[in-house]
Amino acid sequence: MQYVEAHGCRIPTIGLGTMTLKEDVCVQAVKTALQNGYNHIDTANFYGNEKENGEGFRQSGVKREDMFITTKVRENNLTPENFQKSLDQSLANLQLPYVDLLLIHWNNKDIPFSVSIPSLCKAKKDGKAKHVGVANFTTKMLDEAWAVTTEPLVCNQIEMHPFINQDKVLAASKKHGMAVVAYCPIARGKVPGADALERIGKAHGKSAAQVSLRYLVQRGVSAIPRTATPDHMKANLDVFDFQLSEPEMAELKALNATNMRVVNPPHAPVWDTP
Ligand SMILES: NC(=O)c1ccc[n+]([C@@H]2O[C@H](COP(=O)([O-])OP(=O)(O)OC[C@H]3O[C@@H](n4cnc5c(N)ncnc54)[C@H](OP(=O)(O)O)[C@@H]3O)[C@@H](O)[C@H]2O)c1
Numbered sequence: 001m002q003y004v005e006a007h008g009c010r011i012p013t014i015g016l017g018t019m020t021l022k023e024d025v026c027v028q029a030v031k032t033a034l035q036n037g038y039n040h041i042d043t044a045n046f047y048g049n050e051k052e053n054g055e056g057f058r059q060s061g062v063k064r065e066d067m068f069i070t071t072k073v074r075e076n077n078l079t080p081e082n083f084q085k086s087l088d089q090s091l092a093n094l095q096l097p098y099v100d101l102l103l104i105h106w107n108n109k110d111i112p113f114s115v116s117i118p119s120l121c122k123a124k125k126d127g128k129a130k131h132v133g134v135a136n137f138t139t140k141m142l143d144e145a146w147a148v149t150t151e152p153l154v155c156n157q158i159e160m161h162p163f164i165n166q167d168k169v170l171a172a173s174k175k176h177g178m179a180v181v182a183y184c185p186i187a188r189g190k191v192p193g194a195d196a197l198e199r200i201g202k203a204h205g206k207s208a209a210q211v212s213l214r215y216l217v218q219r220g221v222s223a224i225p226r227t228a229t230p231d232h233m234k235a236n237l238d239v240f241d242f243q244l245s246e247p248e249m250a251e252l253k254a255l256n257a258t259n260m261r262v263v264n265p266p267h268a269p270v271w272d273t274p
Helices: 024-034 050-060 082-096 113-125 139-148 168-177 195-205 208-218 230-237 246-258
Strands: 005-007 009-012 041-042 068-073 099-104 130-133 151-158 179-183
Touching: 005 130, 005 179, 009 068, 009 099, 009 151, 009 179, 024 041, 024 050, 024 230, 041 050, 041 151, 050 068, 050 082, 050 130, 050 195, 068 082, 082 230, 099 113, 099 151, 113 130, 130 139, 130 179, 139 151, 139 168, 151 168, 168 179, 195 208, 208 246
Parallel strands: 041 068, 068 099, 099 130, 130 151, 151 179
Antiparallel strands: 005 009
């Protein structure tokens, strides 16, 4: 496994996303992933599958210290009391004393960073999170959060795939020394079948999904594709034995102009414009 490093945190470059995986499908996916080379699993209190993730960890037989587990506190739980409750519930669900990475899932515009960020920092000070970070933060939000944080924010988890231009937020994250973790790295199923990705994949004996993941790896970010399909799970990890050329990277980068945002809920911030 390769790693993306930020502020002393080593994030495995490929992880398993688990949003929408429920009940035994989730348990089996997490267990299978951990037994087959994955060491990074992404969940969230909001996904309603932390118990199943925890069951998957235990059934895998993999040692706790060999796993990197991320969970998140959502935007309606960012007051100090609710934050604490959400985190404690996540740890109880997972049956873990700590997670490796705890993220603010989405900001809440009605709760200032001077209120939400100290709760995040407290989680680290209390030993309930080894590292803390954010998700879906814009360039402006990153500056504001960094102005009040007492702990390094190690990552910004954002939507990233070839069909979206995230250059500004990527640069802002890097400016703060943060890692970027790409969610929806397969553009939620819109990558397979896309002409350029299929053609480039064919030239390397790889699938379009693998090309998308390799594009992200070469852009220096971590990615958390979600799948419960064993062949896809294996393929998504098999992206370290080929290199996209400069022209191929340029062609994929040009697709950023599509500017297709897959995730844009009502509580989303005003995004950076490309
Ligand atoms: N922080 C946030 O706000 C946020 C938002 C969204 C997502 N996330 C995280 O990011 C993870 C990934 O995002 P996502 O689940 O929305 O979308 P995604 O990973 O881009 O796409 C998932 C889809 O891609 C397919 N797929 C996966 N690997 C494939 C392969 N090798 N070949 C062909 N198809 C493949 C899956 O189908 P199969 O099941 O058939 O393989 C599934 O339909 C989530 O699960 C979650 O953990 C975070």
